[in-house]
Amino acid sequence: QKEVEQNSGPLSVPEGAIASLNCTYSDRVSQSFFWYRQYSGKSPELIMSIYSNGDKEDGRFTAQLNKASQYVSLLIRDSQPSDSATYLCAVIYSGNTPLVFGKGTRLSVIA
């Protein structure tokens, strides 16, 4: 059973702080990793993708991948109240199979 695990939260951080969201997955052969943001009542929106070990930065967002430890994380620097949402981690375990989603971590940025 392919699984993606996330802490459901809520994770509360003050405005301006770094928010750290973590995700673990169950299969070492996983290839592709994605972070989606979902505002309440809206659809998931892709914000980051990462395919190789290390860090990938895009604006205030940094995705970190460690395949040996089977975890992927998302750091949000200078958190803003507008970052308050549920963040979904998604993994493609092998080519030509669909994404497996975690249940998401709810982030609340307090002004």
Place this chain on the structure above:
Amino acid sequence: DAGVIQSPRHEVTEMGQEVTLRCKPISGHNSLFWYRQTMMRGLELLIYFNNNVPIDDSGMPEDRFSAKMPNASFSTLKIQPSEPRDSAVYFCASSPTTGDQPQHFGDGTRLSIL
């Protein structure tokens, strides 16, 4: 570019009625996915298609659920007869291919079965 288009956005109907949800994927995307999202179970994959062919429908909860993709630009998810426990948000998503590519989601259909 137009994204994934779903209709209707909201549907309220009585138990026992047939419900049909519609989806138009992004042009050029060969893979289409139907999801159901609830607070308890999160985002569940119901079925997905590659090049209009159903590949895996193991997530379809019961025979009351069926999905079709008659052409590359249209898919339907049908529930007949509907039950209150089918109430959820149903998302359609598409991607260029299945592997290594993220999916892009439509706005969803919020379904309430009374």
